[in-house]
Amino acid sequence: MADIFVWLISFFILIALIVLVIYQLMCLADLEFDYINPYDSSSRINQVVLPEYIVVGVLCGFYLVTGHWIMSLFCAPYLYYNVRLYRRGNHLVDVTEIFNLLPKEKKQRLFKLFYLVFILFLSLFWMIYTSLDDHDD
Structure with a gap:
């Protein structure tokens, strides 16, 4: 039963991550269709970049702590990519270069x-497999 709660927590964390990435994509789409200026778009995106990175790290650590090694391995490339962007200083959107990098930023977030x-x-x-397995016992 505790394993189902672990999967539910990870489910809600993943939904939060998806919402953060969709928000960034919406800001980029608004900028592309000229509904918002570049300064507002980049500031809105930059506000949610670090929380996204932190939540990914928490999710990967959560999978490690709870013993779900395979899921932790699936989260590791995403975490590595975010850490690499952060260490290179490419994690924030530059307001002066946002129009030049718009296709790249959209592809990155879509991926x-x-x-x-x-x-x-x-x-x-x-989660479904675990819930079905618990009912058999």
């Missing part, structure tokens, strides 16, 4: 979104 949806489906699968 993150698809990766998170993949991890979400794996998490849902393991």
Whole structure:
């Protein structure tokens, strides 16, 4: 029963991550269609970048602590990519270069979104499998 709660917590963390990435994509789309100026768009995106990175680290650590090694390994490339961006100083969106880097930033966030949806489906699968396995005992 405790394992189901672990999967539920990870499910809600993944939903929060997906919401953060979709918010960033919406800000980039608003900028692309000229609904928002570059300064507001970059400041809104930069406000949620570090919380996204922290939540990914917490999720990966949560999987490690709870003993879900496979899911932790699936989260590791995403965490590594975020750490690499942070260490290089490329994690924030520059207001002066946002129009030049708009396609790259959108592709980066779309890839993150698809990766998170993949991890979400794996998490849902393991949650359902665990709940069915608990009913058999």
